[in-house]
Every structure is written in structure tokens, then in C-alpha cells.
Ligand SMILES: Nc1ncnc2c1ncn2[C@@H]1O[C@H](COP(=O)(O)OP(=O)(O)OP(=O)(O)O)[C@@H](O)[C@H]1O
């Protein structure tokens with residue numbers, strides 16, 4: 001009897017997702033190319049285990065328990081969306097909306113100068129079809145069950161691009177909604193961003209939920225490319241509910257002379273894992289990666305970044321700062337590869353953690369692998385406690401402990417906040433942060 | 441104003457204050473002198489509410505309330521101010537934000553309306569001029585990279601903004617150039633009135649030429665071993681502490 005139970009469990013691991021796929025006839029519809037991408041992805045998933053803590057790269061992110069919950073993969077009707085409620089105050093840009101992974105043109109702004117569409121329609125596009133297909137194909141090759149799963153369930157995903165040497169002049173805010181209902185829902189969402197040569201674009205992403213109900217497991221993927229002299233500013237602000245799960249997988253190809261500036265903010269979620277990969281495809285480029293995270297209660301927030309310097313004269317600058325308190329756990333693993341050809345690389349990485357209380361845990365793992373000899377690389381990681389002396393100083397000036405703590409915590413994160421180039425987005429992040437500081 | 445009775449305090453089982461008695465009435469200026477390590481800063485910290493120091497005996501009454509019963513911020517809100525011997529550097533918190541938060545924390549606790557950004561800034565600039573601080577210090581992180589003298593000026597700025605009822609100055613004069621010393625003296629003297637008291641910890645008579653005290657006390661081994669008027673400071677300046685140490689030794693022998 002025992003043996004039988006164990007065997008069944010091992011199979012159901014991924015069989016559940018395969019069954020869920022079979023119960024979604026809509027996934028068999030659409031362009032045949034897309035249908036076969038989905039099929040390839042689900043076939044791959046059937047053979048790929050979800051990572052566990054035994055996988056070095058996932059040591060602090062075992063989702064086994066979360067995944068074993070009874071997640072529904074069914075579609076559901078979204079309630080009416082009052083978009084303004086979810087917009088960033090004073091944001092002077094354009095807004096695009098997805099719901100449960102599907103692009104919603106009627107809820108989105110029309111943006112002159114920007115090509116916005118969904119992957120289903122654009123697969124046949126003369127200019128962009130091949131680019132999209134290349135990325136969709138890659139999902140089935142990934143040894144990552146999360147991206148396999150994401151690709152299998154992808155429908156009309158958002159694709160945006162802009163003309164060569166063009167810039168919009170205003171940022172684009174993508175609001176990704178997930179719909180709650182009585183079931184625990186597993187929601188896959190995808191975004192594709194393509195910047196041709198000399199193009200400039202700023203994208204802000206936020207994640208929201210619609211309606212009331214059970215927790216959401218969001219499995220998000222973003223794929224992008226920045227060609228020569230292209231400039232992408234991309235911020236992702238995650239403030240999901242405290243019962244929700246969030247896995248994100250961002251992957252960018254960056255051509256020589258290209259520029260990427262990414263900021264990631266994580267405040268919400270029961271358990272969060274972000275993968276960020278940036279692949280250098282040419283010489284003389286510049287990459288900035290910043291992260292800010294604050295975990296409390298029983299939250300787990302895990303960031304893993306991978307920067308691949310493969311060509312000469314590359315510059316990278318990475319700073320992740322986080323606060324962890326109560327019984328929360330955070331981790332940062334920053335891999336930077338400097339390949340033999342990547343001479344004259346400048347790679348800087350810093351990860352600072354502030355641990356408050358005795359039960360909270362921060363893990364820092366800088367990981368520089370340098371195979372070129374004429375490079376400037378530095379990295380540092382700190383894990384520190386909140387000092388009593390500054391707290392006392394502020395309180396001795398009449399400021400209550402809670403406010404004083406908030407001021408010091410904000411001060412600790414300031415370096416990353418300062419890197420947010422948009423006033424409105426920065427104010428929004430600060431607002432979310434303050435609200436979280438003030439939680440009991 | 442402040443009444444300290446038989447105050448004993450220790451840090452990690454080591455007794456430091458060993459029976460302090462001190463009464464400060466409204467409008468008075470008291471100076472405390474004494475050799476290094478005698479407990480002057482400890483006394484100041486205990487009054488401000490630093491948790492590291494455990495009060496084992498005695499009582500402190502401040503404006504009719506049991507001071508030792510109050511939280512750190514409540515003491516400040518009730519009008520107690522400590523100018524730190526070593527002001528703390530706080531990266532990431534601008535001086536301007538800090539000053540405004542502090543002013544408003546004290547105002548709200550005392551039932552006054554908060555000052556808005558512009559009002560606070562106007563007040564802060566006015567007082568900065570009085571302590572001869574450049575406006576550029578507003579944007580900088582609190583005390584971060586400030587020189588010793590600049591930190592002390594910033595303490596004086598806070599004192600002027602918060603208008604305490606009792607200001608404790610812990611060696612605000614040490615490390616100051618002659619001009620800065622004048623600035624501190626001017627700040628204190630401009631605030632002297634019949635309702636406000638000062639407790640000035642110093643090693644040097646020269647500050648007391650400018651801030652003329654009503655009483656001078658000598659703290660030694662955690663006790664006030666001698667009190668007098670301003671002439672005591674002059675005598676200490678001439679004779680040092682040996683004669684006092686000898687007197688104490690003779691008494692305890
Ligand atoms: N946190 C602490 N831990 C251990 N010892 C302490 C602590 N704080 C004070 N002390 C000790 O208590 C004694 C009194 O220190 P305190 O700083 O009050 O002296 P002080 O009179 O202010 O000296 P100074 O004139 O040098 O400023 C010293 O021996 C000091 O080492």
C-alpha cells in the first residue's frame with residue numbers, strides 16, 4: 001500500500017499540470033505554430049521536475065509545498081476593472097493591461113509610436129513573428145519547469161516594440177491583473193519587449209489582483225532584447241497579497257552598445273522567487289541591476305540574478321538591498337560571469353541586508369566567476385543588525401520608535417530608491433514601503 | 441524642574457552612578473565637571489533614557505513626573521533635551537527630514553499643529569543662521585561626514601528648534617574652535633530664561649566664562665563630591681582634581 005501511494009505521488013507531481021492542460025481546449029486553438037509551442041512546452045514539463053531545495057540554485061526557494069496545493073488552471077471571468085484604482089499616482093505615461101496573462105487592448109491606452117499587440121496575432125508578422133517564435137521555442141528547451149508551464153498556458157501575451165532609433169518620451173506602465181475566485185488559481189503571464197537599434201523605452205510593471213477569493217500563484221515571464229545603442233529602463237514592482245505566490249523569470253539579450261537599467265521591488269507575496277538573466281551579446285555595453293526587498297511576517301523573498309559578460313568593454317553595476325524581519329527569510333544570489341573574451345570588463349556588485357530581530361534570516365551569495373585577466377570586478381555583501389544608537393538618537397528627539405525605525409529602514413534602502421528615475425514611480429514605491437513599515 | 445535622588449545606575453553589572461543627588465530649579469544653569477570616566481555622560485544618558493544603563497536605585501522627578509517611567513521619546517516630548525557628546529551619524533536620513541520630523545513629533549505630543557514643509561523650512565533656516573550653519577547641511581545625511589564642530593553646531597540647532605525646558609549639554613564645547621565656542625555660548629544664552637534650565641557638562645572653565653553657571657558640581661566616581669558657585673570652576677582650572685580626589689579618599693578611609 002505504502003509503495004503504491006509513493007509512486008502515485010511522484011507521478012502526480014507534474015501529471016496534475018499535464019491534466020490541467022488537457023482540460024483547457026482553448027489552448028489547442030489559435031495559430032498552429034503557437035499550439036505546437038504549447039504542446040512542446042507541456043511535453044517538456046512532463047519530464048522536468050520542479051526544483052527543490054536540493055537544487056543549489058533553488059536552495060532558499062522550495063515551492064514544493066505551495067505547488068502541491070490544489071491550484072486551478074481554468075480560465076475565469078474577470079470582474080469589471082476600474083483601471084484608475086491601480087494606476088500609479090501622478091504617472092505621466094501610458095498604461096497597458098493584461099488580465100490572467102492576456103493582453104487587454106480595450107482596457108489599454110493606444111500609444112502612438114509603439115507597436116503593441118498580442119503574440120497570437122503577431123506570430124505571422126513579417127517584422128516580429130520570427131523574433132517571437134524564437135523566444136516561444138526556447139521555453140520548451142528550458143530546464144525550468146516554471147517556464148515550461150508558463151509557455152504551455154500562454155495565450156494572447158503582450159508584445160511591445162518601437163521603431164529603430166525611436167523613443168517614446170514617456171514611460172509605459174503595464175498592470176498585470178490576476179483574477180481571484182473561490183479556487184486557488186495558478187496564473188501564467190508573459191511579456192515581450194523588443195528594442196531595435198537605437199530605440200529607447202521605459203517600462204514599469206506592477207502586479208495586481210481583481211476580486212476577492214483564494215490565493216493566486218503567479219508565474220510570470222518577461223523576455224526582451226535590446227539591440228545596439230538601444231536603451232531600456234525596466235522596473236518591476238511586486239506587491240502581491242501576503243497569501244499569494246510569485247515566481248518571475250526575466251531574460252534579456254543585450255547587444256553591443258546597448259543599455260539596460262533594471263530595478264526590481266519586492267514587498268508582497270508569501271513566497272517569491274525572481275530570476276533575472278542578462279546575456280551580453282556584444283562589446284561595450286552597460287547594464288544596471290538594482291533590487292529592493294522588504295520581507296516580514298513569514299514571507300520568503302529570493303532573488304537570483306545572472307549576468308553574462310561575454311564580450312570586451314562591458315560595464316555592469318548591481319546593487320540589491322533588503323530588509324528582513326519577524327520570521328521572514330530573504331536571499332540574494334548574484335552570479336556574474338566574465339568570460340575569457342570579456343577583457344576590460346567593469347563589474348560591480350553589492351548586496352546589503354538589514355536583519356531586524358532574532359528570528360529573521362538573510363542569505364547573501366555573491367558569485368563572481370572571472371575568466372578574463374584584464375578586468376575590474378568587485379563585489380561585497382553585508383548582513384547587519386539594526387543598531388540601537390541611531391534609534392536612540394532619533395527617539396531622544398521625540399520621534400517614536402516605530403517612526404524612527406521607518407526612517408532608518410528607508411535610509412538603508414535609499415540608495416536603491418534613488419536609482420528610480422521616475423518621480424511618480426519612486427513616490428509610489430515609497431508609499432508602499434511606508435505602508436509596510438507601519439504594519440503591526 | 442529636575443530632582444535627582446540617590447541615583448544608582450550600572451552597565452552590565454558594573455556600577456557607574458553611585459548615589460547622585462541633584463536639584464535643578466527653573467531658570468538655573470548647572471555645570472558638571474569631573475575627571476574622565478567619572479560618569480558624566482552616563483548621568484546624561486540615564487536622564488535621556490538610554491536602555492543600556494540600568495537604574496538600580498533612586499528616583500528622578502522631571503516637571504512633576506517620574507522621569508524613569510517615561511520612554512525615551514516621551515522624555516524629549518516633555519521638554520528634556522540632550523546634546524550628545526558624540527552625535528550619531530545616520531546615512532540615508534537627511535538633516536532636513538530629521539529636523540522636521542523631530543519638530544513635529546514634539547509639537548504633536550504637546551497638542552500643537554504640525555508645521556508644513558515650508559513653515560518648518562523657514563524656522564529651520566532662521567535658527568541655522570543663528571548657529572552659523574550653511575543651508576547646504578539640510579540636504580546632507582544627518583551628521584554623516586560632519587566635522588566635530590559641525591556636529592556640535594547641529595546639536596545646538598536642534599536645541600534651538602525644539603526649545604526644551606531642560607537642556608543637557610554633554611561636552612558641547614570640546615573640539616570646538618574659538619568661534620564655534622562663541623556660537624554655542626550665544627545659542628545657550630539666547631535661550632536662557634526663567635523657565636528654562638541647563639545642565640552643562642564640560643571640562644573647561646573657558647565655556648563657563650561665556651555661559652555663566654549658577655552652580656558648579658564635581659562628579660567623581662559616580663557621585664557629586666563637591667558643589668559650589670562659578671568660582672569652583674576657576675579653582676578646578678587652577679588646581680586640577682587631585683585635591684578633590686584626596687579629600688574623597690580621606691573621607692572614605
Ligand atoms: N556602555 C558601557 N559599557 C561599559 N562601560 C561603560 C559604558 N558606558 C560607560 N561605561 C564606563 O562608565 C564610566 C563612566 O563613563 P562616562 O562616559 O559616563 O564618563 P564621563 O564622565 O562622561 O567621561 P569623559 O569625561 O571622558 O566624557 C567609564 O569608566 C566608562 O568606561
Ligand SMILES: [Mg+2]
Pocket residue numbers: 480481482525610611
Ligand atoms: Mg562623557
